[in-house]
Amino acid sequence: MLFAANLTSSFAGKIPGLISYQTSGEPGADNAQFFVRGVTTFGYATSPLILVDGFESTTDDLARMQPDDIESFSILKDASAAVLYGSRGANGIILVTTKSGRYNPRYMVKIR
Numbered sequence: 001m002l003f004a005a006n007l008t009s010s011f012a013g014k015i016p017g018l019i020s021y022q023t024s025g026e027p028g029a030d031n032a033q034f035f036v037r038g039v040t041t042f043g044y045a046t047s048p049l050i051l052v053d054g055f056e057s058t059t060d061d062l063a064r065m066q067p068d069d070i071e072s073f074s075i076l077k078d079a080s081a082a083v084l085y086g087s088r089g090a091n092g093i094i095l096v097t098t099k100s101g102r103y104n105p106r107y108m109v110k111i112r
Contacts (some may be wrong), residue, residue, distance in 0.1 A: 003018060006030065006063040006064070007062055007063055007064075007065050007066075007067060008020075008031045008032040008034065008059060008062055008063040009022055009030060009031070009032040010067075010079075011032060011034060012032060014040075016076060017036065017075065017077060018034055018035070018036055018045065018075065018104070019034060019084040020032045020033070020034040021033055021034070030109075031059055031060060031063045032063075033059070034047070034048070034059075034085070035047075035049070035091070035092075036048040036075060036077050036091060036092025036094070046091055047059065047091060048075075048087060048091050048092035048093055048094050049081075049088050049089055049091070049092070049093045049094070049097050050062055050093075050094045050096070051059070051094070051096065052065070052096045052098065053096070053097060053098055057096075062094070062096070063095070069098050069099055070096060070097070070098060071095075071097045071098060071099045071100075072095075072096075072097040073094075073095070073096055074094075074095040075092065075094055075095075076092060076093040076094075076095065077088065077092040077093075081093045
């Protein structure tokens with residue numbers, strides 16, 4: 001059960017290998033920033049690649065998601081991230097799969 005203001009701030013202390021910090025408590029600007037593989041020395045992009053249903057997303061998009069809409073959540077780091085996504089996965093990858101509709105013929109409506 002998540003009791004945080006948004007999804008990104010609920011990551012803190014719950015996911016192994018993820019460093020999460022929040023720079024502001026201002027309403028609307030309370031998204032947490034996080035590192036999957038630690039802080040790099042290059043100083044370029046330290047945030048992980050976030051993929052929601054296979055599409056690249058931002059931290060803001062992830063923060064706006066409802067936890068009940070998530071079917072699976074995975075974090076890739078180390079060699080597994082580099083194998084799948086090359087240099088784009090150097091800082092780790094967060095994979096989110098949302099729930100989708102299912103076909104159930106029992107609830108089909110017949111139209112005459």
